[in-house]
Amino acid sequence: xxxxxxxxxxxxxxxxxxxxxxxxxxxxxxxxxxxxxxxxxxxxxxxxxxxxxxxxxxxxxxxxxxxxxxxxxxxxxxxxxxxxxxxxxxxxxxxxxxxxxxxxxxxxxxxxxxxxxxxxxxxxxxxxxxxxxxxxxxxxxxxxxxxxxxxxxxxxxxxxxxxxxxxxxxxxxxxxxxxxxxxxxxxxxxxxxxxxxxxxxxxxxxxxxxxxx
Amino acid sequence: xxxxxxxxxxxxxxxxxxxxxxxxxxxxxxxxxxxxxxxxxxxxxxxxxxxxxxxxxxxxxxxxxxxxxxxxxxxxxxxxxxxxxxxxxxxxxxxxxxxxxxxxxxxxxxxxxxxxxxxxxxxxxxxxxxxxxxxxxxxxxxxxxxxxxxxxxxxxxxxxxxxxxxxxxxxxxxxxxxxxxxxxxxxxxxxxxxxxxxxxxxxxxxxxxxxxxxxxxxxxxxxxxxxxxxxxxxxxxxxxxxxxxxxxxxxxxxxxxxxxxxxxxxxxxxxxxxxxxxxxxxxxxxxxxxxxxxxxxxxxxxxxxxxxxxxxxxxxxxxxxxxxx
Numbered sequence: 001x002x003x004x005x006x007x008x009x010x011x012x013x014x015x016x017x018x019x020x021x022x023x024x025x026x027x028x029x030x031x032x033x034x035x036x037x038x039x040x041x042x043x044x045x046x047x048x049x050x051x052x053x054x055x056x057x058x059x060x061x062x063x064x065x066x067x068x069x070x071x072x073x074x075x076x077x078x079x080x081x082x083x084x085x086x087x088x089x090x091x092x093x094x095x096x097x098x099x100x101x102x103x104x105x106x107x108x109x110x111x112x113x114x115x116x117x118x119x120x121x122x123x124x125x126x127x128x129x130x131x132x133x134x135x136x137x138x139x140x141x142x143x144x145x146x147x148x149x150x151x152x153x154x155x156x157x158x159x160x161x162x163x164x165x166x167x168x169x170x171x172x173x174x175x176x177x178x179x180x181x182x183x184x185x186x187x188x189x190x191x192x193x194x195x196x197x198x199x200x201x202x203x204x205x206x207x208x209x210x211x212x213x
Numbered sequence: 214x215x216x217x218x219x220x221x222x223x224x225x226x227x228x229x230x231x232x233x234x235x236x237x238x239x240x241x242x243x244x245x246x247x248x249x250x251x252x253x254x255x256x257x258x259x260x261x262x263x264x265x266x267x268x269x270x271x272x273x274x275x276x277x278x279x280x281x282x283x284x285x286x287x288x289x290x291x292x293x294x295x296x297x298x299x300x301x302x303x304x305x306x307x308x309x310x311x312x313x314x315x316x317x318x319x320x321x322x323x324x325x326x327x328x329x330x331x332x333x334x335x336x337x338x339x340x341x342x343x344x345x346x347x348x349x350x351x352x353x354x355x356x357x358x359x360x361x362x363x364x365x366x367x368x369x370x371x372x373x374x375x376x377x378x379x380x381x382x383x384x385x386x387x388x389x390x391x392x393x394x395x396x397x398x399x400x401x402x403x404x405x406x407x408x409x410x411x412x413x414x415x416x417x418x419x420x421x422x423x424x425x426x427x428x429x430x431x432x433x434x435x436x437x438x439x440x441x442x443x444x445x446x447x448x449x450x451x452x453x454x455x456x457x458x459x460x461x462x463x464x465x466x467x468x469x470x471x472x473x474x475x476x477x478x479x480x481x482x483x484x485x486x487x488x489x490x491x492x493x494x495x496x497x498x499x500x501x502x503x504x505x506x507x508x509x510x511x512x513x514x515x516x517x518x519x520x521x522x523x524x525x526x527x528x529x530x531x532x533x534x535x536x537x538x
Contacts (some may be wrong), residue, residue: 077310095251
């Protein structure tokens with residue numbers, strides 16, 4: 001059960017058999033910390049390449065886990081280009097199309113760099129790309145903040161099953177999944193460790209912390 | 214959270230903190246060029262005001278509009294109420310028009326609770342008689358929290374309740390001064406501030422304290438000068454002459470002497486203390502003009518915060534799936 005999932009990607013050596021913390025036996029780590037690090041480094045280079053040195057780029061992470069990912073990407077781009085890259089967060093809760101399906105939820109933080117996004121190349125950053133509805137909400141939210149020159153999308157995991165015509169420009173790993181599975185991205189800043197976990201949806205657990213849509 | 218907001222006592226500590234944290238995030242959109250969110254598109258909020266109001270009604274209207282709700286304003290003047298229509302018939306009319314939420318202000322204590330039994334939508338109490346005014350208490354708590362640096366931190370906000378969000382008001386000493394008897398603001402504030410952990414003291418002439426004040430979760434005193442040095446927050450209440458049909462104190466001048474906040478009294482406050490007033494003020498009666506306009510006064514901020522807090526309340530009550538009542 002520790003083998004990396006699927007045919008794709010560099011099936012890195014599975015870790016020592018650590019008992020999965022608090023999760024049922026169906027837990028499967030599909031990305032380990034080192035792979036996440038490499039994926040982010042590659043994405044950072046791709047952003048630099050595609051945007052001519054990341055000039056005019058603003059990285060906006062979608063809470064919760066998109067925000068630390070955006071920060072990490074900004075740090076890596078700065079290391080490559082020697083220029084700081086403005087980064088922030090964009091909460092999309094108020095723009096979601098499924099608000100009425102669940103009780104009202106707490107809001108995340110929207111924190112746009114002081115220079116704003118007008119004329120910038122905004123790179124949205126999220127952990128998991130799934131239905132595409134979060135990205136649609138993010139595009140609406142951006143619309144109320146200004147008029148970027150272009151909007152691109154970077155995600156750590158693309159798990160498929162799109163419900164809207166949305167595509168990512170930068171993908172850490174394509175992860176074929178079934179809709180019965182739950183993909184959880186764990187990040188040190190939020191969860192204390194870096195990992196991407198694939199597990200079977202336990203009927204009781206689906207409603208709670210399933211992240212990324 | 215409950216489906217209605219009738220009393221500050223309906224709110225648990227977690228509910229109250231959720232509202233304040235939400236308001237913290239919503240306050241940030243008032244700095245944006247486009248101060249609007251699409252969240253309540255297609256929902257109808259009726260402002261049902263049987264009693265005069267400036268800031269509360271405008272504040273609720275602005276809050277609902279910023280969330281893209283449709284707002285219908287109703288004031289008793291110029292409506293069928295002057296022809297003798299009852300509250301229940303008015304409520305049924307609103308119901309037939311498909312109101313998702315009714316924001317009600319009424320001179321009768323308990324009117325919102327009655328209304329909640331008659332309509333399917335959410336009822337928000339915007340002040341009923343001398344009973345309660347929960348959104349005022351929430352905006353006061355919000356203002357205190359900001360002033361004392363306990364709001365959701367500037368760091369990257371985690372969307373989750375358990376993480377970084379702001380704290381409660383534990384240990385802060387709040388003194389509420391004046392016409393407690395007629396004040397719905399005082400009652401709601403005592404309940405909410407107590408829930409949030411603040412230590413509340415009421416200071417008033419004995420004639421302006423309710424009979425059952427001993428049962429309130431607050432200390433009671435009669436001497437303002439001894440209370441001020443021990444206060445982080447002083448909340449001055451309006452002397453509600455329109456509700457006074459008897460003589461509660463010998464003269465306005467004497468009241469002002471003993472219970473008014475002037476600059477000499479303000480000087481007794483600890484350095485970081487703030488002065489609040491729910492408005493409208495009687496300048497020169499419960500609060501001197503130079504105090505109301507001083508740097509310690511949060512009166513204008515309270516009004517601005519009112520919009521954010523009411524947005525948070527409307528969002529949390531109307532924005533999600535219908536809660537079980």
